[in-house]
Amino acid sequence: MRRKIPSTTALISFEAAARHQSFTKAADELALTQSAICRQIAGLEAFLGIELFRRSRRGVKLTEAGLSYSRRVAAQLDAVERDALAVMGQPGAGSLELAVVPTFGTQWLLPRLKQFQTLNPQVTVNLTNRTRPFLFADTELDAAIYFGDADWSGTEAYFLMSENLLPVCSPALLDEHKQLSAEQIANLPLLQQSTRPYAWRQWFNAQGLNVPRDMSGPRYELFSMLAQAAMHEMGIALIPPFLIQRELAEGRLVIAHQYSVQSDKGYYLMVPQRKVESATLQAFRDWLLGAAAEYRQQAGINPPS
Structure with a gap:
């Protein structure tokens, strides 16, 4: 017709x-x-x-x-x-359309992606920001890296790493203290991550504290936003250290307390079942799983329980 x-x-x-x-x-x-x-x-x-x-x-x-x-x-x-x-x-070359959670993509994946490109020069990897699950059938995306529980209909899940959250803030908030107690942190403005709404409650409860205002405070969708807010002395945030390595190294952020809480969720590579046999995607999957395993071993990060 x-x-x-x-x-x-x-x-x-x-x-x-x-x-x-x-x-x-x-x-x-x-x-x-x-x-x-x-x-x-x-x-x-x-x-x-x-x-x-x-x-x-x-x-x-x-x-x-x-x-x-x-x-x-x-x-x-x-x-x-x-x-x-x-x-x-890219005439005659393969390409991958990959959705990634933004801060993970910029802080962890991109610094390592050159290694994949060196090993697979014929493959182009294009990145798109996505923070929540979606229907692959409605997009041109080949796979996604997301944070969750791997419950995504019609996909195969490959675990990359879990997430250990540490309280961080501007060094100005520490004043003369080297670190803050959990009780002192409870009295500071708490910066919230909108996709981890119970993070502060879990952190306080793990130390035997019940803080009524543990879910109060400004909410931000991305860890990069939390980091910026914390650096500008707007409060204290729970952020995985691997996402703010540069900020910590340069002293723009400091760890306010050494206790970390491990999330029961994790970062996963999600591949739609119809794409599992793709040779290009398999090459990327194998490289990514190897890079994640190497990082977990170096950082001592375990799979979610």
Whole structure:
């Protein structure tokens, strides 16, 4: 069945004219005549059965329908361009579209990814931020690294590492103390991680403390946001040390108390079952599991119980 889609030339002409709010400027950008732009847009309006522009002596202006359609067309043309550039950039090579939880991706994965690229120069790994599970069937993603309990329908889970949370803060909050007691920490502003809402409660309870305000305080979705807030003396945060190694080394953050609490969840590589046999994905999986095992051994991190 023939698709009911306008011509690409008409859509490109419309997107340029809508962006510039001018047929003349669109013609200059596309190296066409103004009359050619007019014909393309008139043909598109006839195809759609709606008016996209209002014409006057002062120029053209998008109608409400034209404005709505221009946004959709621009988004689709951008997607087509990205796909074309991706194919042009890696002719005949493999690529992986990987979703990652942001701070883990920037602080742990990216510093090690060059090793994978050296071993597999024919593979390009593209990273996209995702913090929560999603339907792989609705995306072009090949796999995901996420933090959770590995309960993700339609996927195979591969454990990478668990998470040990330590209280950290700006050195200014320590004042003359080398470290703070749990009771002192309980009286400071507690910075909360929105995807770990019970972290502070678990930390205090593990030390026999019941702190009524353990779930109070500003909430941030990313550990990178927590780290920034803590560095700016907004409070104290529970963060895995491996995600803030540079901040700790440079003294912008300090460990306020040596007790750490291990989460009952972990970081996993999640591979949709339909992608398990992919040779490119298998190569990445094997490398990632090896890198994670090496890190766990060095850091003394155990799987979640």
